[in-house]
Amino acid sequence: MRFSANLTKSEELIEKENRYGAHNYHPLPVVLERGEGVFLWDVEGEKYYDFLSAYSAVNQGHCHPRIIQALVRQSEKLTLTSRAFYNDQLGAFEEFICKLFGFEKALIMNSGVEAVESAMKLCRKWAYQVKGIPTNQAKIVFARGNFHGRTISVISASDDESATKDFGPFVGGIVHVPYNDVDAFETLLKADQNIAGFIVEPIQGEAGVVVPDSDYLVRIKALCKAYNVLFIADEIQTGIARTGSMLASYDIHADNEDSKPDVLILGKAISGGVLPVSAVLANDEVMLTIKPGEHGSTYGGNPLACAVALEALQVVIDEELAENAQVLGELFRKGLEGIAKRTGVIELVRGKGLLNAIVINCTEESDLAWDICVKFKEKGLLAKPTQGNKIRLAPPLVITAEQIKECLLIIEEVLLDFA
CATH class of the missing domain: 3.40.640.10 (Type I PLP-dependent aspartate aminotransferase-like (Major domain))
Structure with missing residues (x-):
């Protein structure tokens, strides 16, 4: 298979996977090549907060x-x-x-x-x-x-x-x-x-x-x-x-x-x-x-x-990761509830520890949650919708309070664009 010379490295790899791989997933348009702790880097060198943690498989952080x-x-x-x-x-x-x-x-x-x-x-x-x-x-x-x-x-x-x-x-x-x-x-x-x-x-x-x-x-x-x-x-x-x-x-x-x-x-x-x-x-x-x-x-x-x-x-x-998840989960949900009030985009915040989700104020058939996650990605935070209008937010448990606060700023900045 030959690729266009105008494609970025990410676009080339996405096109290759679409060509040769089964279409049983609908990934966010980002191609990752490295991870450390709470962070991931794509093939262009862009850095992201990971708020999916491989569906909570990477609780200890990437490549501990x-x-x-x-x-x-x-x-x-x-x-x-x-x-x-x-x-x-x-x-x-x-x-x-x-x-x-x-x-x-x-x-x-x-x-x-x-x-x-x-x-x-x-x-x-x-x-x-x-x-x-x-x-x-x-x-x-x-x-x-x-x-x-x-x-x-x-x-x-x-x-x-x-x-x-x-x-x-x-x-x-x-x-x-x-x-x-x-x-x-x-x-x-x-x-x-x-x-x-x-x-x-x-x-x-x-x-x-x-x-x-x-x-x-x-x-x-x-x-x-x-x-x-x-x-x-x-x-x-x-x-x-x-x-x-x-x-x-x-x-x-x-x-x-x-x-x-x-x-x-x-x-x-x-x-x-x-x-x-x-x-x-x-x-x-x-x-x-x-x-x-x-x-x-x-x-x-x-x-x-x-x-x-x-x-x-x-x-x-x-590393007392359960204790960290308990404390930072409360900090995170409190921050999300504040964002919900200020933006009107979030209908409901729910979760426990660092397993949390926001329900977006739209129907399950809407693409709004997907569009929000694409914007999160552009601002340096990776998350994925589930069941249409819900976005699961679950970072590695090694995340710090300062990092949680930084991510809350990213989330609010993006949601204000959709308010």
Whole structure:
């Protein structure tokens, strides 16, 4: 393929990707080549604040030196053995992550959606072997407005037409319930004894950072316990300090388990954005229902991923990133609420910690949120719309108060142009 001599380097690379790549994404028109901390640089050398953090995978900041050093050290020794053999990194990582989050067993996989799939399989196995649901009758409940990935079985649980249109037929055994509606969930449990589990995001990220009532998960956990149903929390996006605590569903340091899930799903920032690593955590009663040969992955639990993920989690602890997200999240939302009043462009500000979103005062069909993000990019801040009129704002957790204030100035300057 030959390119016009008049194209910039960015335009040439965008054109090349459009020519040779699948069109399953609609990226912002910026071509990135380097990252450090909260910043990204494009191929022309322009510098940007990153307010997407690779959908919260880069909580520790881009190319964190400790994580990169762990990657280099391990990559020079051993990267992959498959699970046909033991390796010297997997057990240490499993012990670390189990003790950190308070579970007996860990199943290490690769992508987030792979971990969700694994949790669904575990839930079904438990349903037949432990709960005693008749064979092939188990049902898993999902909240409406969810996003758990894009494989066939996972989109079978989606009510987003862009995720499901022309991809059927879908997997059965899935039931929907409104998000943040405990009464509707209880009605469902009373009516159907074949419900095995409820998979839910503590905060719905892709839906536009929808935060439920403060007692939602506590009440859900109580119902799951009363009806012998597994409470499964998908913390792929909300976990690893993003929302101002290590997890959004429960306090890992507290003695009570009022909202602790039976199964915890992690991904994204578990590796600091360096490698695809995900994990499903559960106790023996659930995890040991799957026997050798019944589930696996060639790359799952590889030594390189385990070394990187252990260091990435240790960085979050050592640098107190949860605490930083809590304090700066409050500063950021307060600033956004002020901008909303002064510009009239923002209809609603919502979020927790440094997982936040603004709802733009327009319809979901409008291009206004996209146009705003393009202007953000021109002013040196990268963000992306979700669900039409919502803009998720989630910088790396290593951001400082001064940087937050600088970014608020950028956001206000852009929104004033649309007021």
